[in-house]
Structures are given as C-alpha cells and as structure tokens.
Amino acid sequence: MSSSNIPNGFKVGGVRSGISKKEGKKDLALFISEFPATAAGTFTQNMAKAAPVVVDIARLKRGGKFYGVVANSGCANACTGAEGKKNALQMCMEIENKFALPKDSVLVASTGVIGQLLNMQKFYGGVELLKSSLGKSVKNENDAALAVMTTDTFIKKAARKIKIKNGIVKIWGCVKGAGMIHPDMAGLHATMLSFILTDAQIDAKNLQKTLEKSVDQSFNCVSVDGDTSTNDTVILLANAASKTGKLAGKDLRKFADALDEITVDLAKQIAKDGEGATKFIEIEVKNAKTANDAKLIARTIATSPLFKTAVFGADANWGRVIAAAGRAGVPFNPDKIDITMGGIQTFKNGAPLNFSEKRAKKALLKKDIKVELNLKCGKCASKYYACDFSYDYVKINGDYRS
C-alpha cells in the first residue's frame, strides 16, 4: 500500500450521509487541521452564488484562523433562498460543535442539483459517522475525494513535497468536477470544488495571493461545457505543522511553483474526466500581443461546440478552430496565422495546407489532442484545457436530475 500524502497535522475523511440519491455513494467530506491554519479561497463570480459560497466569502473576509472545510455532494444548496443560507451556516456550526473547534473556524462547500434544499437530518447523521472516520491514510484521502464527486468517473488528487531551507513541506489537493465546468474565479469570489492542504507556514495575505495566481493559470483555464457554476470553490489551508518557519523569498516561490504544478495537474484531470469526454484537448495560443488575448482565443476555441464535436469525430476541421478564434473579440491578422492539430500543420500563413486526411484522422483518434494556434503578432502565450463533446454528454445532461 502506497503511503498517504496528507500533510502533517491534517485529518480527512468521507462518509455516506444519504444526501446524494445515488445509492451507497459517499457524499460528505471533511478536512480538518489539528492546528490553527491560515486560509485562502477563490470562488465563482456567478451572480447567483450558492449559499456555501456566500458563507465562505464572509468568513474569509473576516479573517482569523481556520480548522477545516466540510463539503457535500448531491445538493448544491444554490438558489435556495434564506433557508439555504441558514443551512450552510448550520453545516459549519455543527462541525465546530461536534469537533470542539472555535466558532467561525470552519468553511463549507456543496455540489449537486441546484434549487433543492439540503436534507439537514441526513447531514447530522453523516457528521456522527465522520467523527469515527477521519484519518490520514490513502483510504481516508480517497474517501474524502470520493465524497465530493458527482458525475466524476475517477478520483482526482495531486501532491508534492518541497525541500526548503528548514526541511520538507507537503502540499496535497483534490478536486471534483466533470460538468458545469468553466471556472471563472476571482479573489474572495467554480462546480468544481478543490481542497488543498499544506503544512507550510504562510500568512493569510501571501496565501491568498499565491492561490489566486495559481488558480488563474489552472482552474480558470479549464472548460468542459462553458457553464460557470454557482458553487465553484477552491480552499487552501496552511497549518504550519511542518515546523519549518514562515515561508518567504525563494522558499515561497518554490511553494508557489509546486502549488501551480498541483492546480494544473488537477485542472487537467477535470478536463480528462469531463462529462462524456472521450478525449483530452490542450489548446495553446502562441505569439499573441498579450497573455489575456491568448487566453481569450484559447477559451473561445475550447468552448466551441463545433470544434469539440469535430474532435469527437476525429475530424481535422481546422476551419472551426479559426472561426472560433475569430469571434473571441481579439484583433489579429488571419492572413498570418498557423494552425497545428494533433501535430499536423493544417494552415500556414493564412492559407490552407494540403495534408494527409488519413494521417490527420489517425492523429485525432488518439486520447490526447494538442491544438496550436500561432498568431505571430506578439510574444505572449496561454494554454487552455478542454475535452470533446460526445453523445454521452447529451445523455448525461438530458436527464441529470432524475
């Protein structure tokens, strides 16, 4: 059995409370620090923020030390009015009470169907089970990750150990999300849910800044369906249990790099597990005037239903790539650009190339597809992670609630 990657001073777990209607599925996760931790978060910018998002933003703004995050699947607790807000708060308070934690020290996240009220009796029952289910084994890790999954088909987690001046620091993270995935998170503002734990010591301000920067080049660069959720949440807890002192300078940069590796790894896992996905797509826009220009174009390609169905069909229909790029709202000269799909150049200096359709078909039948667009009008680049659009996407989403 491989050893657990949970950082020092954390316990995690997942149980079945019955909130999710999927028989036997674990649906309640808890991440607890044994020590007071600094916390950082990024949240959906959707106008219709779910109740747990509203609660977390308020708690993080107030600041202070945190001890944990409780998260359920099977019910998003979004668009649930005043009762939903009361329930989200009640979830935090129940964990604080039953685990003898300070007031206002727990955060909360939910995912599932929008517009249904949480079954609080089932939640309370789940908390009783959590009391005897927390730990730091690989099984605990997996139980926690499983409990927040909805239409996900595999567990998504990543971990790094960093050697710094005074010793070793660990970072571990998990993420759920396969549909309604197009995170657009800012500040104390995706339904992707990600929980990242570290035993490094980092003050809240640096933690928030480092997280925001990391999210911007990872979770904010992944799209399954273009639909930004009401519940997207990333929470990072740093509990200093590594006893390696406050991170600064080069050590903080090492931490930021490792965090970037984890968030990009998790973001790619989301795209690979996108609802109905048969292929992972990485889109890179190069030589744009600004990084934001590159990102806007990459995102527009990544969310084009015509492009995504073409990739599903293993059709090197590069015209859909340029059509999508052209409606991104970014000025460029179409007569200068190059396009490569699956390693095969299809378009050069604004004119179509003769390429072997047979070779292109073979390249696009692979599971990992890279698409590159060279704008030749600057020096900035951006990557975006996506998946194809299949019959199963329609099947999964034509009847999600029942």
Added chain:
Amino acid sequence: MSSSNIPNGFKVGGVRSGISKKEGKKDLALFISEFPATAAGTFTQNMAKAAPVVVDIARLKRGGKFYGVVANSGCANACTGAEGKKNALQMCMEIENKFALPKDSVLVASTGVIGQLLNMQKFYGGVELLKSSLGKSVKNENDAALAVMTTDTFIKKAARKIKIKNGIVKIWGCVKGAGMIHPDMAGLHATMLSFILTDAQIDAKNLQKTLEKSVDQSFNCVSVDGDTSTNDTVILLANAASKTGKLAGKDLRKFADALDEITVDLAKQIAKDGEGATKFIEIEVKNAKTANDAKLIARTIATSPLFKTAVFGADANWGRVIAAAGRAGVPFNPDKIDITMGGIQTFKNGAPLNFSEKRAKKALLKKDIKVELNLKCGKCASKYYACDFSYDYVKINGDYRS
C-alpha cells in the same frame, strides 16, 4: 399553385453546379434585379472574414447601384488566402459579364466547409445553367432558397405586402442556416445567409439603417451553437420597381415594421431548423435595467449546453437557467427573480417553488418551449431564439466534412 411573392423587377433561381459534394443538390443561387437597386448589407464581425464578405464590404462601402447577388453552398471560401479573394471577385465579374450588368454591381456570398478552394470550373458551368433558369415563380423562389442550404432541412422564406400611400410595396426574403449559427453582425460588417428583395424605393443610407436595426432584433438574437461564422451575410436590395416613390415618414416606418416581421420570422425558422434540433426555444428576459442587459442574459441562457441538453431531455432544470444568467456579466439580484419554463413557474422571488414534475415534463415535451426570466430591476426586455442540443447535433457535427 400559390402565386410567387417575388417583388416586381426581380428574377431569382437556383441550379446544381457540382460545387457541393451532396449528389444532386442545388448549390448555386442568383438574385437579379432588372433595374438598378440600392443595397444594404450586414456581415459577420468574425476576425476571419471569408473572401466573399471582404468583397461585399468593399463594394458596399464604395456605394452606387447594384443588380444582384450570387451565392453558393458547399464551399465557404473562407480562410482560403489570396486565391480565395480572387475567386470571390471572379464570381461577381462572371455574373456581370454573362448577364450584361455594369461593373461592380454584383455581390457574392458563400457557405459550406471552411478552408477549401472553390472549384471555379464548376461555378462557370453553373452560371451557364443559371442563364436559362431565372424567373419569379414559386419554383424559382424555392430553387434559389434550396441552392444556398447546407445542413438545413427545410426551405426558410418569408414575405409581406405593405399598403402605402401610393400603392403596394412587396418584401421577400429567404435565409439558410442551421449550424455555426450565432450571428453577430454589424454595419458593413453572420454562416447564415439571407437575401431580401423589395420593390420599394429607398435610398441607400435609409436602407442600411433600417436593415441594421432589423438585424439587431432578429438574426443577431438567434443561436444554434454559439459559433459565429466567418461568412454570415444579409443583403437587402431595393429596386424601386413598385413605382410608388421614395419611402419616407410613416411609409418608411411601415416598411421597417414589415422588414422586422420578416427578419424575426426568418430568424425563428433558423432556430427551428437548428442542427439536430428537436425543439424551438424562445427566451425572454423581462424587467432588466437595459435592453442590452436583457439581451446578454437571454443570449447566455440560449447558448448554455447544460440548459439546451436539459430542454432536449424535457427536464425542468431551471437551476441551469439561473446559473447561465448569473455568468452573463450583468449585475442582478438573484433573490428577486422569477423563472417560468413552458408556462410553469419554478422559481419565485429567489426561492424554488414546489411544482408538479409530471406537469413540467409534459409541458417540456412540446415542440415550442418558452422560458421567461423576470429580473424585477428595470423596464427593459429582450427575446432570443434558440433550439435544444441533441444526439443528432453531435452526429451531424462529428463528421461534417466527410
């Protein structure tokens, strides 16, 4: 046989040239005026404008009188470099020569696969056939409309007769478009192609202004897949053959109203014939602060894959309506809004309503679905026309080129 609606002084027709690979399908249309006509046009704002779009914009900017529009299906002549531009121009010149029309008096439009060069020999052959195929019968109307169709499943046309002070004025229009439909047309700037003919007398400036306003509340409010084409084109020719004098004042307003009826009628037909569509969806956002706010929200709902697959599955998943609305970039208070789907209210004052899932299912199994969102923060409204997202959409687009 019903009588034709083609306005006075116009002849139209459609033939098979062989440009389209669909065996036997008509693929070349011509709309000719017997008299010099003023012309107006709106074109895609995609950065990668197809060669015919570039040619038309230049010709319309130069102004003057026009005698016709030639249009092909089966090849978009987009992203075809310098040769594509030469070919688009050559299409105009060939019609001018073979029909003895003044230089620079013909416009051009193309639709089909992006990135392939037009087969000019087949085009020239088609022009020979057009010479003996033009007329003003219902068959001529239908041939022209058929010749510009690609994945369309039915002919889309509309006509009005307006009684004005000095007599009767006719307007006739057709449109093609079922995929890559999310027109965003401006000024002398959608692949939907629409050709509108009128025997009214209107100066070019008023014609352009009237067309732009009409397109903005019709073709610019329809989406099949969110993908704005490289080729979208609307051309309106006014040849004065009604001999009712220059339209002004009340008569011009009557003309504008009739044009609006035609463009909305054609826009709705596009949504009804959207690729793979099983349902027509009309989204109305009411009581917004501005009409643009209402339009942005309606458009975001109309293009949400999660909303569109829910409608396909006849699932009253209104949470996806509010989630889409919330990411439109328009501020609103989610605690105030109401949502109605298929006539059934599901959400009121920001809280979910208990509604009969059985009744909702029945309502959403209908072919015409109306979704209303009441923001209660202003007095402006906007409508958007869309269709559902089905297995057939994926099928049609997973293998479009072959």
